[in-house]
Amino acid sequence: MNREQLTTLDERVFAEKVPTMLWADRETLFEDGSEDIDIIRCRASEPATVETVSTVLTSAIEDEDYDTLRVHQKALYSVLFKLSLAKLRPYRPALAALAAFDISGFSHRSSHYAQTSILIQNAGLLERFAADSKAVWVSKDKFDMVSDRTLTERVHTAEEMRPYMPELFDWLVDANNPPFRPCRDQLARFPETAAIVAAEFLAKANEEKDTEYQHFLIDFVYDCVPVGKSWMPMREHVQALVKELEGSSDEDDEELVGEANEWLARLEQWKALRKEQD
Template sequence: MHTAEDLASLTAEEFASNIKAIILEFRSRLDDPKQRQSPENVEIQNLLVSRAAEPAVVTDITPILTSIPTKDDRVTETLQQTLFWNILVKMSFEQLQSYRSIFKAVNAQDTGVPDRRGSHLRNMKLLKCFTLNPQSIWVPETDCDPIGGRTLSERVHTAEQMRPYMREMYFWFHDRNDHLPYEDCQKRLARFPETAIAVAADIIDEMAMDKAHLWGNIEYLVTIVNFVSSYIPVGEIWMLMRKSVEFLARVLREAVKEGIDVVVNEDCLNDCEWLSELDEWEKDDSEEEEREEEE
């Protein structure tokens, strides 16, 4: 196998002419748990990413991306998937401009008829959208979209810019099994805590009022409250959500009394753990203010 040092020493033409073999070697390293996160493999990946925009390499990668694999052509599928997930998605916007015409060409192959290339066509569509418009921003619709998350982290710089996307990000809290988008959305919401809490409060208020569907929403709402506990330090900013959480706890208690079929945990019915933590912070903050006044 090529080492990182071997690859670094290759000329542009040598690297390009061996690109298929290099990618397949890298893929085999990724499939080996012992090598996947090794320093050597990380260095090889960085080399692939940095050299993928070299003109000669782009030329030799083009037929890989535009190929339509036959039924039994696993090699082309492996090359295409490895290129997308481990190389192209890690390239900068500027580097990807070398591939913009290729992404468009692959998308032009889409006849709308489902086939074995569904994931590859979807991946190329994501990259086309990303490279065509530097202002394009979207929340991932599936866990197979790593590009939407990039737009949110690289192209959103203020809370005002992020707010229109926050409800969609909270939507991922419905299914925490989709770890990549769920965890990414948590981190991106936490970038702008005050706005994230304000939007969370609106969601809680709206859903808590819908008693008929409360049983289906409660786990989702509790997950939102837990997100605030885990990602946003307790403080005055939590006050923005106090009334909403109190309202939710009250509605849940009433729902149980009325015999509405709703699954809740003990914390929701009694003194919500979140509210208790906020009360404790207020108490400590008040005592600290009193001490400062005495001094």
């Protein structure tokens, strides 16, 4: 059936087709999926669709059965994750049921087990998001797929974001962690305030001689914070880093010193230009 036909189907008739549509598109995982999946999202607030998708989400996942797992993943990640808060709320009972699904009896500790565990975790987090319109948090582990949405939709000023910045900066220690980029982007929304916190974290990274973290902190301010007064709190810590590492024969240290000197040079250029303008 084409889009127009699916869009205009009677509510109950359409809902009966939803399980088949999810099954057919189950292998696309985190992608938005086919046009059929888009239509499910568009009609997700219809009571019959709520009932059907909820039934899918609360159905059993068998040990090592990837097909049923994929259908659950499709329903959660490609449908419910994309819904507005208003459309999401009717699915709270189903999300709570999925979050309570017990896989302790699974005999295999395989990729299937891990993916099912992550699915269950994120169902619980999405239910929390839907249940409390003021709930905001930073990811506690690399599997949380909901925390970034809470920050995007519910934090609107630098003052509101400030309490979450230390936890966001904690994720900037390793670019291989999935939360690295989302957390960096959240910090970049309020660059002047983030620069102040970055200076505090660079001071700690200097004490711990954590060259990788030093790199990511300097890189964040260089790339995401407009050069100017906001850079000044970090200046002394960048200078201290250069003083500590300059002359080292370690290749990583040499690279970091080069980045730090480039950072300092950019700040000096801004200061010189400002002096000329004054």
